[in-house]
Amino acid sequence: MTTTSSYRSPRILLKELGITEPEDLKIEAIAEYCNATIIYEPLKGSAARILGYGDRAIITVDSQSRRERQRFSAGHELGHWLQDRGKVSSFTCTEKVFLSEWSGDNPERRANRYTAELLLPDFMVEPRAKNQEMTFETVRSLAEAFQMSLTAVAIRLVEVGSFPALLVCSEAGKRRWFVRGPDVPEVIWPKEYPNAYTIAFELHRGGTAEKSSTDIQADGWIDHAQSKWYTLREDSVKTNHGYVLSLLWWKDERQLLDLEEQE
Ligand SMILES: [Zn+2]
Structure with a gap:
């Protein structure tokens, strides 16, 4: 039997609800439509949790966290509800999970x-990101329009933005995860340990970063025999829990294609 809490992709769900603009992405109403009620309460040690009872669920979101975090957490719990119900009837999730599990x-x-x-559908993000630089300035302006967290927006920018880019999350100087944009060839890999000339390295050492993106020698970040002859642009920021997020991108795509040919 198909019920309102049956699984469907975010795209189908938005289509069913006729949502086409960021301001209509009201997570409480979307969740309610899927038989999940969102409530806000102070939580200790977690950002959100979900409890399912048969065909209904209650999502509790920490009332003390910022709005964009609350929206992200609520959507995350709704994802559990629609994807993993039947297997697990309750989840308790921390903010660290939101930053580290990508x-x-x-x-x-x-x-x-x-x-x-x-909450960041490609058909809404893509036109707003068109021809925008792959920087945290762009990420911040999208984050404001969509009321979403920087990490989620940065991932979506890399996936649907106009320039080839990688997003790398590092912890204590070591790469933890990365997302490759569709135009970045598979031979391009970010190093496990970005070198001392990268902004990420400086941030992990406790330094501060330039405000906007900077050209750096590509071998600071990219594992490739020829990368020292090329450049890339890096924009890095420090986020919660000591993670550093780095947007690595190429305004001049030839730099990237040359590297691919040299392989
Ligand atoms: Zn979770």
């Missing part, structure tokens, strides 16, 4: 993807 295949990563695609 690779591999597990319920947390799938719930993160669900909320990113539901």
Whole structure:
């Protein structure tokens, strides 16, 4: 039997609801439509949790966290509800999970993807990101328009933006996960340890970064025999829990294509 809480992709769900603009992405109404009620309460040690009872669920979101975090958390729990119900009837999720689970295949990563695609739909993000630089300035302006967290917006920018880019999350100087934009060839891999000339390295050392993106020698970041002859643009910021997010991008696509040919 198909019920309102049956699984469907974010795109189908938005289509069913006729949502076409960022201001109509009201997570409470979307969740309610899927038989999940969102309530706000102070939570200790977690950002959100979900409890399912048969065909209904209650999502509790920490009333003390910022609005964009609350929206992300609520969408994440809705992702659990629609994707993993039947297997698990309750989840308790921390903010650290939202920052760290973006690779591999597990319920947390799938719930993160669900909320990113539901609250930052490609058909709304793509036209707003068109020809915009792949920087945290662009990320911040999209984050404001969509009321979403920087990490989720940066991932979506890399996926649908106009220039080839990678987003790398590092912790204590070491790469933790990365997202490759569709125009970045598979031979291009970010290093496990970005070198001392990268902005990320400086931030991990406790330094501060330039405000906008900077040209750096590509071998600071890219594992490739010829990369020292090329450049890329880096914009890095420090986020919660000591993670550094780095947008690596190429305004001049030839730099990237040359590297691919040299392989
Ligand atoms: Zn979760």
